[in-house]
Amino acid sequence: MKKIGLLTSGGDAPGMNCAIRSVVRTALGYGFEVIGIKRGFKGLYENDVMEMNARSVSGIINLGGTILRTIRFPEFKEKDIQQQCYENLKKNSIDALVVIGGDGSSRGAFSFHSNFQVPVCVIPASIDNDVYGTDFTIGFDTAVNTAVEAIDRIRDTATSHERIFVVEVMGRHHGFLAIEVAIAAGAEIVVIPERPLTIEKIVEILEIDKIRGKISSLIVLAEGAGRAHELARRINEEIGGAEARYSVLGYIQRGGVPTYQTRVLATMFGNEAVKGLRDGLTCFMVGISGTELCRVHLKDVVSGTKTISEEKLKIIEAMGI
Ligand code: ADP
Numbered sequence: 001m002k003k004i005g006l007l008t009s010g011g012d013a014p015g016m017n018c019a020i021r022s023v024v025r026t027a028l029g030y031g032f033e034v035i036g037i038k039r040g041f042k043g044l045y046e047n048d049v050m051e052m053n054a055r056s057v058s059g060i061i062n063l064g065g066t067i068l069r070t071i072r073f074p075e076f077k078e079k080d081i082q083q084q085c086y087e088n089l090k091k092n093s094i095d096a097l098v099v100i101g102g103d104g105s106s107r108g109a110f111s112f113h114s115n116f117q118v119p120v121c122v123i124p125a126s127i128d129n130d131v132y133g134t135d136f137t138i139g140f141d142t143a144v145n146t147a148v149e150a151i152d153r154i155r156d157t158a159t160s161h162e163r164i165f166v167v168e169v170m171g172r173h174h175g176f177l178a179i180e181v182a183i184a185a186g187a188e189i190v191v192i193p194e195r196p197l198t199i200e201k202i203v204e205i206l207e208i209d210k211i212r213g214k215i216s217s218l219i220v221l222a223e224g225a226g227r228a229h230e231l232a233r234r235i236n237e238e239i240g241g242a243e244a245r246y247s248v249l250g251y252i253q254r255g256g257v258p259t260y261q262t263r264v265l266a267t268m269f270g271n272e273a274v275k276g277l278r279d280g281l282t283c284f285m286v287g288i289s290g291t292e293l294c295r296v297h298l299k300d301v302v303s304g305t306k307t308i309s310e311e312k313l314k315i316i317e318a319m320g321i
């Protein structure tokens with residue numbers, strides 16, 4: 001192997017730039033060349049490429065987003081689109097492809113390898129933390145911290161007005177982000193797709209909170225489990241005198257300066273990705289299990305399903321009394 005192609009794909013996440021920097025500098029250290037591919041798989045399809053060197057990644061370790069830009073390109077599911085991408089890899093003499101992205105990007109990389117036997121490595125990056133095979137994805141820690149900081153601010157006004165607040169967080173079809181945020185922000189209730197709650201159950205908990213003397217309650221709602229404005233409206237309908245309000249945190253969770261954890265994770269993942277390709281692996285994802293880096297076959301990544309922590313749900317309930 002002499003030349004690595006590198007792209008970022010799908011939803012951006014803080015720390016992608018740290019991973020880009022790590023892949024480039026690790027590869028150069030081993031005598032490999034790196035070709036940056038702009039705007040995910042679409043850039044590969046359009047041959048939107050650029051040579052990268054050590055200076056290409058200067059001054060980005062503390063920047064959110066991705067200097068390679070990203071895009072969602074569902075057309076990549078079509079084999080003729082992948083064919084053109086494969087031709088462009090050959091045109092640039094690229095021997096292997098590193099894809100920095102989330103669950104969908106992992107499926108794209110696996111499909112591309114299955115169809116064209118291009119050596120691929122996925123570096124899991126997503127604020128959703130929904131990629132099977134790794135305890136953490138790049139950007140998740142930063143997104144959790146961003147959401148918790150926002151909720152700490154909301155808590156001030158919720159307490160002052162003695163109100164119930166519903167805060168909607170991202171996470172696509174999963175509750176991983178919502179659960180961590182709920183624990184760290186001290187929420188009384190978390191509502192996630194994996195464990196939906198009826199309005200009756202939510203009202204029951206809120207009524208008990210009131211009896212316990214709570215002057216305000218906080219509900220963290222994962223976007224995959226509903227809309228905050230709707231839940232707030234239902235609470236106000238069901239509980240006389242309640243002044244439930246809501247906030248949708250939205251895209252602030254996708255940006256910002258990456259935290260130390262995100263930066264170290266991304267740097268280690270980028271280094272491990274290049275080492276795995278150098279060792280001859282052709283279809284894998286780098287990940288972390290506990291404190292140990294791991295290399296997981298993409299077949300297992302795309303066929304596995306990450307499950308939520310029942311223990312953490314119990315802890316949220318225990319802390320909410
Ligand atoms: P994320 O990687 O953040 O989950 P997406 O779900 O949009 O974001 O996936 C990123 C890109 O990966 C998609 O825009 C598409 O180009 C590609 N992709 C996703 N799923 C598949 C698939 N099953 N087969 C081929 N390509 C896919």
Ligand code: F6P
Nearest residue numbers: 011102126127128170171172254
């Ligand atoms: O996958 C990351 C994510 O932020 C999800 O949490 C969210 O549902 C989705 O991306 C939003 O997608 P887009 O940026 O395309 O609107």
